[in-house]
Amino acid sequence: MAFLEIDRLVKRYGATDILKGISLSVEEGGFLVLVGPSGCGKSTLLSMIAGLDSISEGEVRIAGKRMNELHPSQRDIAMVFQSYALYPNMSVAENIAFGLEMRKVPKAERDKAVAEVAEILQMGHLLKRKPSQLSGGQRQRVAMGRALVRNPQVFLFDEPLSNLDAKLRVDMRTEIKRLHQRMKTTIVYVTHDQIEAMTLATQIAVLRDGVLQQFGTPAEVYNNPANVFVADFMGSPSMNLIPAAVRAENGKTVVALQREGEGDLVLDPGQAGEKLSAVLGKTVLFGIRPEAITDHDGADRNARTLVDAECQVEVVEPAGSDTFVVAHLGGKHVIARMRSDVPVRAGHRAPFTFNMDKAVFFDPQTEQRVA
Amino acid sequence: MSAATVGARPAGSRVLNRIVIYGLLLVFALVYLIPFFVMLVTSLKTMPEIQNGNMLALPKDPTIQPWIKAWGEACVGLTCEGIHGYFWNSIKMVVPAVAISTLLGALNGYVLTKWRFKGHKLVFGLMLFACFIPFQSVLLPMATVLGQFGQLGKVFTNAFGMNLGFGNSTVNLVFVHVVYGLGFTTLFFRNYYEAFPTELVKAAMVDGAGFFQIFRRVLLPNSLPIIVVTVIYQFTNIWNDFLFASSYAGSGDVMPMTVALNNVVNTSTGVVEYNVNMAAAMIAALPTLLVYILAGRYFVRGLMAGAVKG
Ligand SMILES: Nc1ncnc2c1ncn2[C@@H]1O[C@H](COP(=O)(O)OP(=O)(O)OP(=O)(O)O)[C@@H](O)[C@H]1O
Ligand SMILES: [Mg+2]
Numbered sequence: 001m002a003f004l005e006i007d008r009l010v011k012r013y014g015a016t017d018i019l020k021g022i023s024l025s026v027e028e029g030g031f032l033v034l035v036g037p038s039g040c041g042k043s044t045l046l047s048m049i050a051g052l053d054s055i056s057e058g059e060v061r062i063a064g065k066r067m068n069e070l071h072p073s074q075r076d077i078a079m080v081f082q083s084y085a086l087y088p089n090m091s092v093a094e095n096i097a098f099g100l101e102m103r104k105v106p107k108a109e110r111d112k113a114v115a116e117v118a119e120i121l122q123m124g125h126l127l128k129r130k131p132s133q134l135s136g137g138q139r140q141r142v143a144m145g146r147a148l149v150r151n152p153q154v155f156l157f158d159e160p161l162s163n164l165d166a167k168l169r170v171d172m173r174t175e176i177k178r179l180h181q182r183m184k185t186t187i188v189y190v191t192h193d194q195i196e197a198m199t200l201a202t203q204i205a206v207l208r209d210g211v212l213q214q215f216g217t218p219a220e221v222y223n224n225p226a227n228v229f230v231a232d233f234m235g236s237p238s239m240n241l242i243p244a245a246v247r248a249e250n251g252k253t254v255v256a257l258q259r260e261g262e263g264d265l266v267l268d269p270g271q272a273g274e275k276l277s278a279v280l281g282k283t284v285l286f287g288i289r290p291e292a293i294t295d296h297d298g299a300d301r302n303a304r305t306l307v308d309a310e311c312q313v314e315v316v317e318p319a320g321s322d323t324f325v326v327a328h329l330g331g332k333h334v335i336a337r338m339r340s341d342v343p344v345r346a347g348h349r350a351p352f353t354f355n356m357d358k359a360v361f362f363d364p365q366t367e368q369r370v371a
Numbered sequence: 372m373s374a375a376t377v378g379a380r381p382a383g384s385r386v387l388n389r390i391v392i393y394g395l396l397l398v399f400a401l402v403y404l405i406p407f408f409v410m411l412v413t414s415l416k417t418m419p420e421i422q423n424g425n426m427l428a429l430p431k432d433p434t435i436q437p438w439i440k441a442w443g444e445a446c447v448g449l450t451c452e453g454i455h456g457y458f459w460n461s462i463k464m465v466v467p468a469v470a471i472s473t474l475l476g477a478l479n480g481y482v483l484t485k486w487r488f489k490g491h492k493l494v495f496g497l498m499l500f501a502c503f504i505p506f507q508s509v510l511l512p513m514a515t516v517l518g519q520f521g522q523l524g525k526v527f528t529n530a531f532g533m534n535l536g537f538g539n540s541t542v543n544l545v546f547v548h549v550v551y552g553l554g555f556t557t558l559f560f561r562n563y564y565e566a567f568p569t570e571l572v573k574a575a576m577v578d579g580a581g582f583f584q585i586f587r588r589v590l591l592p593n594s595l596p597i598i599v600v601t602v603i604y605q606f607t608n609i610w611n612d613f614l615f616a617s618s619y620a621g622s623g624d625v626m627p628m629t630v631a632l633n634n635v636v637n638t639s640t641g642v643v644e645y646n647v648n649m650a651a652a653m654i655a656a657l658p659t660l661l662v663y664i665l666a667g668r669y670f671v672r673g674l675m676a677g678a679v680k681g
Contacts, residue, residue: 052573073579085574089592098588099578146578 003028003063003186004049004154010057011044011210018044019210021058026203028063029184035197036207037233042190045207046158049188050079062153073102078147079156082163084139086131086146093118093127096145117145120179137168144176148183157189161196173199194234198222206230225360228367231287240293242330243364244286246276253277255286255361257330259311265329270305270356275371284370285362290324292358293336295344296351305356313350327352414438414649421645437646441654445647447626447634454651456624457631461610462658464541464627468548469605475549476556476601477594481586483557484564485572495561501554506614509551517543517619540625544616548609556601563597564590599669607659628655 002025011019019041026032034042047053049060051072060067067075078099086095096117097110105113118124121141131139140160147155160176161169177200180187191197197204197218204221206213206229214226225231231239244255249266253273256264267286269276276284299306314333315326318340325336325344336352344350361371409426415433416424424431443453482488483495524538536542567590575585591598616627626634632655636648 050573050577052576072573072577077577079574079577081570081574083568083570085568085570087571087575087589087593089589098575098580102579102584146574150578 002026003030004032004188005061006045006049006058007061008058009045009048009055009060011041011048011053012056017056017210019048022205022207022210022212024203024205024212024215026186026188028186031180031187031189031200031202033197033201033204034188034190034207035192035194035204035233036213038192040207041210042192042207043158046079046156046188046190049154050077050156051075076153077156078150078152078154080143080147080158080160082159084131084143084163086139086142088131090130091127092123092129092131092134092142092145095131095142096149099146099150113149114145117149120148120182121145136164137172140164140172144179148179151185153186155185155187157187159190159192162191162193169196176200195236198234204234206233208233223358224369225287226369228285228287228362231360231362235289237290237324237335239287239289239360240332240334241362242286242288242332242334243283244330244361245283246279246281248277248280253280255284257286260328265309265311267307267309267354267359268305268356269359269361269371272356272359272361272371276361279363279370283364285364285367286330287360287362288354289358290335290337292355293334294353294355295336295338295342296353298339298342299353300355300357303355303357307354307356309352309354310349311352313344313346313348316344316346325350325352410649410653414646414653416646418642418644418646437644437650438654440644441635441647441651445635445644445651446638447631448622448638450624454628454631454635454654457626457628458654460541460620460624460626460631461628464544464548465606465609465658468545468552468609469602471545472549472552472556472605473598473601475553476558477560477591477598478586479553479557480560480562480564481590483561484567485569485585485590486582495557498554498557501551502558506551510614510618513547513615514618517546520546540620543619544627547615547619548605548612551615552605552608555604559597559601559604560594563594567593596669599666603662603666606662610659 004024004026006022006024009019009022010017022045024032034045036042044053048055049067051067051070051074055068062075062077087098090098093114096114100110100113114127115124118127121144123138123141123145126134126138126142131142134142140163143160157176161172164172173196176189180200189196189200201218203215204218205215206221208229214221214230216224221230222234225234225239228241232241242257244257244267245264247254247256247266253269253276254266255269255276256266259265294300296308311327311329311334313325314328317324317326321340323338323340323342323344325338325342327334327336338344342350360369362368363370405427412428412430413421413426414437415435416430417432417434417436420431441453442455442458444451445453447454447457479498483491520543521538524534524536527537528534571589572585575589580588611629612627613629613633616630617633620626621630632651635651
């Protein structure tokens with residue numbers, strides 16, 4: 001039995017279902033990230049775990065115990081809010097100690113706990129300040145300190161980094177990861193940033209319009225997206241999704257991509273061929289991540305099916321460590337990720353290598369995975 | 372208009388604008404300050420000087436005798452013990468009335484914004500309605516209610532030997548002012564708390580604070596501007612109230628300051644002692660003046676905040 005279980009959870013406002021039966025579970029010490037576009041119900045789900053929003057249907061269990069009827073303070077959770085929600089009238093130390101004070105922990109113990117947390121987060125020098133005298137990153141730390149000090153069973157984070165600038169966000173992300181490895185407390189973390197989700201999570205739940213799209217490890221969600229939405233949402237630049245015809249050639253199942261002014265580009269789908277043979281003669285969406293289309297020497301040497309092909313290059317975008325090369329295939333712009341020093345030029349033909357081990361295929365109508 | 376044309380405007384017209392603006396401000400300031408000035412200088416003059424001299428002239432030989440007389444000896448109706456007793460009557464009425472109405476207003480605002488219930492809009496609408504009811508229309512019903520309180524007081528006196536405050540004029544006035552002020556104080560606090568971040572309340576809930584702990588530890592400490600606004604508003608209104616005071620405590624030694632002042636001025640034995648009357652009026656106005664001076668800055672700031680955030 002998992003530590004935190006979310007069982008067919010429904011949230012209803014009037015006649016509209018905001019969450020439509022979400023089931024998830026996390027092991028003790030896991031790091032669950034809820035990710036999805038704005039308005040998909042991530043915060044609502046988190047609030048329901050916290051007890052700040054009522055549960056319309058379903059059940060939330062922590063360590064096997066039903067939480068539905070318990071007040072937030074009785075659930076043994078701590079929450080970090082997007083706006084940090086620091087009490088403006090209290091000093092940093094008082095902010096951190098407030099939860100302990102409400103739980104009638106004696107003063108001496110509180111002071112000790114605050115000092116420990118300040119040590120962990122390296123903010124001993126800030127304890128006497130008021131929140132208004134802190135920078136954004138420091139406020140973020142205090143908000144985390146306030147959660148840490150209670151040593152709860154589950155931490156809940158609602159987009160804790162979204163108010164920070166890009167550099168600080170990366171630093172704090174690392175810090176959260178470090179804290180999690182040290183504390184080993186179960187965390188549920190909401191974000192709409194898929195990079196945050198990939199780097200932090202042990203489990204990712206992708207939500208869309210209150211429906212769970214996929215639930216799995218970061219690698220599963222990234223490499224084996226369940227549908228077009230997940231494939232497109234995770235990863236940056238996002239996955240190439242190219243219309244392709246499934247044909248039989250010389251007794252083998254192949255996929256063919258249209259090219260402008262020349263014949264189709266025919267690719268061997270590798271181990272996906274078997275499943276694709278079921279949709280022979282139909283059109284599929286061929287999904288392949290930019291890093292699976294490379295220059296010849298940059299290809300993964302352990303890949304089983306590598307296909308070389310010449311394509312017309314439209315745009316070359318050097319990005320420092322890599323160069324993104326854009327080609328036109330199947331009526332779509334297709335991004336390839338090549339080494340920084342490849343000699344390709346816009347307007348010329350260049351050799352591309354497709355790692356077909358990484359290819360995925362979707363039904364264009366249902367947008368579900370076919371192979 | 373472009374920046375260039377603004378810059379090109381002749382400097383002379385700008386100076387003229389200033390003169391007109393400050394001139395007008397000066398005129399209005401004088402209009403408001405002259406009566407005050409006359410009161411002040413008159414209260415520091417002797418009677419012969421007043422009878423012979425110019426109203427606007429400064430006192431030749433300033434004396435605080437009229438103030439002492441107003442405080443300790445002036446006649447209110449038939450008793451000649453000064454106004455100090457009535458001054459304290461007013462204080463005893465205004466302090467609890469302001470404190471209670473402000474606190475209840477804050478509590479109402481807290482519930483109406485952070486603990487919403489079905490029909491909270493209707494409740495707030497009805498409370499707002501209280502702001503528009505004219506004083507006069509509640510005089511008779513309120514008199515009936517206070518009469519019932521008096522009856523209850525008699526019952527308690529028979530039972531326990533004391534009336535527990537029921538039927539006491541000061542308590543009655545406190546009750547009236549709290550009831551009448553609640554609409555306004557609720558309006559002030561509701562608008563202020565509407566803009567108060569709800570995440571703070573949620574954080575406190577997760578931290579384990581209860582309904583009143585959140586109110587006392589999180590909301591109230593962050594409400595200083597609106598508390599100041601409410602206190603000033605309520606204090607001036609209640610202190611200056613004449614209608615309720617004269618209706619429910621209009622005679623004897625229970626009168627509040629405003630009624631007593633009226634009686635001092637109306638006492639028609641011998642010559643009219645203008646200096647004493649002025650001193651009494653000044654004493655009556657002093658507390659509100661003091662409240663404005665001490666908290667006026669917050670008053671303007673708080674009103675502005677309320678205006679912007681709605
Ligand atoms: N009180 C409410 N009444 C009706 N609908 C609501 C209420 N609160 C939230 N919603 C709706 O629920 C949906 C989910 O909201 P939620 O705040 O959980 O989104 P989110 O995934 O956290 O989005 P974001 O990334 O923008 O924070 C939204 O479409 C929102 O309009
Ligand atoms: Mg949200």
